Amino acid sequence: xxxxxxxxxxxxxxxxxxxxxxxxxxxxxxxxxxxxxxxxxxxxxxxxxxxxxxxxxxxxxxxxxxxxxxxxxxxxxxxxxxxxxxxxxxxxxxxxx
Numbered sequence: 087x088x089x090x091x092x093x094x095x096x097x098x099x100x101x102x103x104x105x106x107x108x109x110x111x112x113x114x115x116x117x118x119x120x121x122x123x124x125x126x127x128x129x130x131x132x133x134x135x136x137x138x139x140x141x142x143x144x145x146x147x148x149x150x151x152x153x154x155x156x157x158x159x160x161x162x163x164x165x166x167x168x169x170x171x172x173x174x175x176x177x178x179x180x181x182x183x
Contacts, residue, residue: 094146094149094150104138104142112135114131147177
């Protein structure tokens with residue numbers, strides 16, 4: 087079920103750049119707490135970081151569906167069923183978070 091290249095291979099640098107930006111937001115949150123920033127301001131920034139991570143995850147899921155799942159469906163068989171179940175489980179995890 088593994089592939090030589092992940093579905094995000096073509097946008098790997100873009101994803102890494104986005105993750106670094108999110109990492110910066112999280113470090114900023116730490117600094118805000120260390121500096122005793124007003125609670126609502128920290129919560130506002132936490133919400134922004136959370137939305138950024140959700141957006142990243144949804145984009146990655148879309149690439150997975152467009153590449154990995156589509157490829158497995160084209161090949162058919164048990165691998166296709168497994169990829170669909172795997173994608174459904176990933177969607178469920180994202181919705182629960």
